[in-house]
Amino acid sequence: MINTEKIRKDFPILGEKVNGNDLVYLDNAATSHKPKEVINSLVEYYEKYNSNVHRGVHALSIKATDEFEKARISVQKFINAKNSNEIIFTRNASESLNLIAYSWGKENIKLGDEIFITPFEHHSNIVPWQMLCKENEAILRYFPIDNNGDIDVDKFSKEISNKTKMVSITHMSNVLGTVLPIDKIIELAKKYNAVTVVDACQSVPHMPVDVQKIDSDFLCFSGHKMLGPTGIGVLHGKEDILNNMSPFLYGGDMISSVTYEDSKWNDLPYKFEAGTPNIADSIGLGTACEYLTKVGMDNIWKHEMELGQYAVEEISKLENFKILGNKSKELRGGVVSFIHDSIHPHDIGSLLDGFGIAIRTGHHCAMPLVRSYGVVAASRASFYLYNKKDEIDKLVEGLKKVEEYFK
Amino acid sequence: MINTEKIRKDFPILGEKVNGNDLVYLDNAATSHKPKEVINSLVEYYEKYNSNVHRGVHALSIKATDEFEKARISVQKFINAKNSNEIIFTRNASESLNLIAYSWGKENIKLGDEIFITPFEHHSNIVPWQMLCKENEAILRYFPIDNNGDIDVDKFSKEISNKTKMVSITHMSNVLGTVLPIDKIIELAKKYNAVTVVDACQSVPHMPVDVQKIDSDFLCFSGHKMLGPTGIGVLHGKEDILNNMSPFLYGGDMISSVTYEDSKWNDLPYKFEAGTPNIADSIGLGTACEYLTKVGMDNIWKHEMELGQYAVEEISKLENFKILGNKSKELRGGVVSFIHDSIHPHDIGSLLDGFGIAIRTGHHCAMPLVRSYGVVAASRASFYLYNKKDEIDKLVEGLKKVEEYFK
Amino acid sequence: MRELSDFDEMYQEVIIDHYKNPRNKAKLTNFTEETLSHNPFCGDEIELQLLIEDGVISNVSVDGRGCAISQSSGSLLSETILGKTIDQAKIDNNSMRSLLKDEDLDDKHLDSLADSTMIEGVKKFPVRIKCALLSWSALSDILNNY
Amino acid sequence: MRELSDFDEMYQEVIIDHYKNPRNKAKLTNFTEETLSHNPFCGDEIELQLLIEDGVISNVSVDGRGCAISQSSGSLLSETILGKTIDQAKIDNNSMRSLLKDEDLDDKHLDSLADSTMIEGVKKFPVRIKCALLSWSALSDILNNY
Ligand SMILES: Cc1ncc(COP(=O)(O)O)c(C=O)c1O
């Protein structure tokens, strides 16, 4: 098990007061906090060896390049990618998904082809495919859902066909906390030679993820949700697929040579990293990966499943609150969304904030999913390695007070 | 005039030793160093109010959103944009230029249309247009050059025509230090209703830039070259043009509503900012703008012109070294590139690094321009507000020693 | 330390009443203007219908989904503008924005806003000001054409 | 504090000599293999031509543009591999990489590299190792087809 109290000391912000109360931060699915190590790695970069990378013969540039490439290797190891050149640094998961749509999608998705996504997706894993399908006259289809509101893989196995060119699925829903059966889905997709994309925004930060085991073609996540800085995301792609793709953004670093008339592309991963990279934040993300590995992803996942289950149980005890999604233990991580009979999530959120409790309220960038529950907004509590049960108790206390207040 | 010694104290890295020598950092055109204020603003964000923006009702999210939007206003004021919603945060200038090519270019550049760029451009202002012209079967043309190697505006005025749909020019060359006559060029472009893009990577950090006065349609720059963090860039566009453009990247924050079938776009600037923004570094860039304003852009520009001129004079005295580009005073900022008769820039760079002097060597991401001088690489010294004349003296001393060494 | 009672200023009794019992909610069959206002960051919606006859708002309907503030504000707005001239509604709209920006307003303007002034308590919760203005933005959309 | 003399290890006399007087620079008219190796980050180029007959490198030309290290390394390479069998050239190529990675090499392998070992001084300047290997990468490109 992990030592939450010890871990909390690594996170300066957790000592902050909010409206006079200790901060209870339950908004980790939106973004996580950062340990001192990560913040220090940024400061160290800027104070000791700040420089542009890849083209310098001077000491700062050499050191910056080294640390930047070491960070790439930290990320590679964290998700067990085969090769560090399969790790493309982007701004965030949204950009990673767009890169796939623009670079792989535009060339490979043809008239009448089908792309499957699930009804659980974040807007970032919906809109790029909607636009691609519009532009290339392809068809965007949604996974079928069973009576419990879960993905119906059996039914999907009858709907997928040779027309299916791509399957893009979230590994874990950022609203429901449900873990999707991506193994089975990817196996099916492979049968039909469909390219697979995993939106791992809510999995890579919280559970052990091994891209070679998952065997996804592409996998995307954001640094800021996994103790890393804002402004850095990752696209993992299999080397041979990335090699066959055209670049996405054009500019410095991604070219091998330019004449007035024409250009040649650089090798992976640089082919996809145009312009001066986000050097400091890449290094910060590398540090975050190392921190998480030190704590142990297995431990973190166990801890969060426990918190998730505890929150489901406790909130379920409140009469007028309803949990969204499947309550079963195995399928759920540390994300719990709920609605109240009559009190709107914003009002809940505002009052909880008065007690120092930070939850997220709204559509969670998953409007279609939230609407499918008959509401436009829900409240969401989401946990991370530094959260503890008594924070969930505070949340439940808070919810009771909110209800009392609006009676 | 500015007080260099006082300014230097604000930059922690300037106290570093390199190979036992005081760091002499003359690689500012590649990236600049960061003052304590900027580094602290990042630390403060992560330690005090880190949170995702725009959708939260809790205190951290409200504070993060406030500071993020204040940073946008700092940038707006820094370049005197009409409205803060004209400031789009990107990763870097390269992404800003690609955004224009993808979003404005793909829809508006038609078969046979012409785009003009200059032979002075950085790859980031060449390759996006090469690709756009290939895809849309348009023609990429280069500004004519006069006998001094400067842009020939008179000749250009005869080459521009109604077929010219876009003119994209660097404000100041990152190799030659030459300031381009963008006022005249934009005036000409307007006559033919061509849309104008200014690559202001080397101007916004170093001289007062007023986008309303310049009257450019688009203007791009990178935060890391102007005391800001890595990973943050800016696209300025005129509101009505941006409003008429389709989005570039799709995902969270940039949409107004999503259904399973369709999506509607959010307002400016969010329409162009998909996914979680680089919150910390946007705030850092805002702080950088305020720092620069405090010192005064007029002062900085005067200081750099002086350094540039001094460097040109001193290096010109060395027999076997040749300065690239126009030597005239009015047209040149603090960037000086030079070549030696027989010693290759990398060898010069390596030896100078031994003395703690950081210059850049290579093609400076402007291969066509550097090749037009008959070489594949050049050495470049580039200055900023914290550089001083005695650093240029050290450079010249170093160059003499290099020559001695290779004799 | 913030107490629950601090919220009373935002959630005035009148506000809660309008939230639980919204006025003028029934859709109009006879209307001249219709608009949907929507906060993309939270999903709240206000649908506003107006019947404008001879420069006067002679009927109004406000429907929507969202928080106590956005919905009660819509209900209050419907009472404030019903029967007003276009010009007066425009003045009210400006007054409302001034009120929430904490600018000075004279009694004449305040009186005209009537119970809509009760939403003023959100000023202490700046992030909720957008909620309070959602319906007024819908009104702006329509009035801008006049 | 780094002294100019520290650089002597990288810029050995032999290196400077090969830089100033590159061997086997003349383009071949009769060759079986040709490749261009290029460092995208700095622009240095090496053009390598080989005449391969019966599994033996019977003629070689190295031409290019770039720094003292990349160009002298190319010139040294041409001397090292001229007359060698494909197999031996492959061994040399591996030896060269081991040498620069500071791995142990026995005398047989070192002897076969001949003067090319003189480039070893770049090890102290890791960023220049790429320069030293540019011509050897060109050689790899060709030998990989054998
Ligand atoms: C003139 C010019 N344009 C564009 C760029 C590209 O900037 P970035 O690498 O930050 O995207 C640079 C910087 O290298 C530059 O000097």
Ligand SMILES: Cc1ncc(COP(=O)(O)O)c(C=O)c1O
């Ligand atoms: C499942 C999922 N996908 C995609 C995203 C988008 O991530 P980002 O905003 O960092 O691009 C998020 C985060 O909001 C998410 O939870």
